[in-house]
Amino acid sequence: MSDLLVIPARFGSTRLPGKPLVRIAGHTLLARVVRVAQCAAALAGDCDVVVATDDHRIARHAEGLGCEVAMTAAEIGSGSGRACAVAIGRDPRPGIVVNLQGDAPFVPPAMVAALIATARHSSAACVTPVIRLDWSALDAMRAHKARSPFSGTTCVRDAEGRALWFSKTILPAIREEATLRMAGPLSPVFRHLGLYAYRLDALERFEATPPTTHERLEGLEQLRFLEMGLFIQTVAVEPPTHAMSGIDTAEDVALAEQLIARFGDPHAA
Known part of the structure; x- marks a missing residue:
């Protein structure tokens, strides 16, 4: 039985229409994410890669990239919903389903593979990576949120890495920040990376549950797991060289190209 890595890809982004087909330094966003997924699947072993979309333009492009495509219903409103729809339609069903968001072109493949390995040995409903931010x-992040307040997500976690909350607000609030800055290079804030490895049974329960109050308020589907009382395990990872939140706006595309110019293009590596 193979696990499954799904890339949800919608054409109709309100802030950046046609986002998966937008070019970043010569390659489409989708091409960059597909390459991450294919490399990660090869590292993890026993893992298939599928692009899940409701748009034939995206489907044709994904097929041209040599990636399997699954057409999903247009009314599915979330990446996890598309991942679940693809997973339950496969025979045999996968045990672990990875949702690699289609706007995350700089996630290191080794990070994805490590997440799959953790999920295979964990009882958590979901495993997801976080990065502890230096000052x-x-x-x-604060400067970026002044321009794009709903870009980038933070996570509050306990000492064992169990997620307590996720927010589009920068959490936790920090008293006596100047003193903390002098005490060490790391802040107490963890940035969440939009990457999830689910147990399929937990993902099916999630999809059978209506959106919850705080999920709707924050626009963060992972909050449904917490409001359902399910366990999300976070894994602290090193920040990628090309560190940024997802591609949500034209300004984010420009920032991604600046990072590529500065640090090199991982797509060409």
Whole structure:
């Protein structure tokens, strides 16, 4: 039985229409994410890669990239919903389903593979990575949120890595920040990366449950797991060289190209 890595890809982004087909330094966003997924699947072993979309333009492009495509219903409103729809239609069904968001072109393949390995040995409903921000990265997130307040997600977790909350607000609030800055290079803020490895049975329960109050308020589907009382395990990882939140706006595309110019193009590696 193979696990499954799904890339949900919608054409109708309100802030960046046609987002999966937008070019970043010569390659489409989808091409970059597909390459991450294919490399990660090869590292993890026993893992298939599928692009899940409701748009034939995206489907044709994905097939041209040599990736399997699953057409999903247009009314499915979330990435996890598309991932679940693809997974339950396969025979045999996968045990672990990875939702690699289609706007995350700089996730290291080794990080995805490590997440799959963790999920295979965990009882958590969901496993997801977080990055502890240093002070300069926290300052950069604050500046970015001044322009795009709903870009980038933070996570509050306990000492064992169990997620307590996720928010589009920068959490936790920090008292006596100046003192903490002098005490060490790392802030207490964890940035969440939009990457999930689900147990399929938990994902089916999730999809059978209506959106919850805080999920709707924050626009964060992972909050439904927490409001259902399910366990999300976070894994602290090192920040990628090309560190940024997802591609949500034209300004994000420009930032991604600046990172590529500065640090090199991982797509060409």
